[in-house]
Amino acid sequence: xxxxxxxxxxxxxxxxxxxxxxxxxxxxxxxxxxxxxxxxxxxxxxxxxxxxxxxxxxxxxxxxxxxxxxxxxxxxxxxxxxxxxxxxxxxxxxxxxxx
Numbered sequence: 298x299x300x301x302x303x304x305x306x307x308x309x310x311x312x313x314x315x316x317x318x319x320x321x322x323x324x325x326x327x328x329x330x331x332x333x334x335x336x337x338x339x340x341x342x343x344x345x346x347x348x349x350x351x352x353x354x355x356x357x358x359x360x361x362x363x364x365x366x367x368x369x370x371x372x373x374x375x376x377x378x379x380x381x382x383x384x385x386x387x388x389x390x391x392x393x394x395x396x
Contacts, residue, residue: 299328300338308347314339 303322307314316335323330 299323299326300334304338304342305347314342 300319300323303319303326304314306322307318312318316332316339319335319338320330320332323335
């Protein structure tokens with residue numbers, strides 16, 4: 298996860314997400330860097346619109362959180378369908394980050 302966090306931090310700072318930049322962020326955080334994982338991350342993020350992926354997650358996260366909230370009533374069938382769609386949307390957004 299720290300590799301993805303490093304990429305997100307670079308993105309938020311407006312920096313280009315390159316191998317050397319990710320390595321520097323990880324080293325600054327005290328993480329022992331695995332070059333293969335860094336290369337895999339960079340390859341997985343190639344062509345990914347990070348802003349769009351974040352927006353998709355921002356929309357799906359509150360819906361998933363609301364669906365996961367405990368309640369005293371049994372969920373209706375329609376609610377179960379919506380929950381499944383929310384989970385699928387969240388998974389699709391995450392897969393965009395990882396290729």
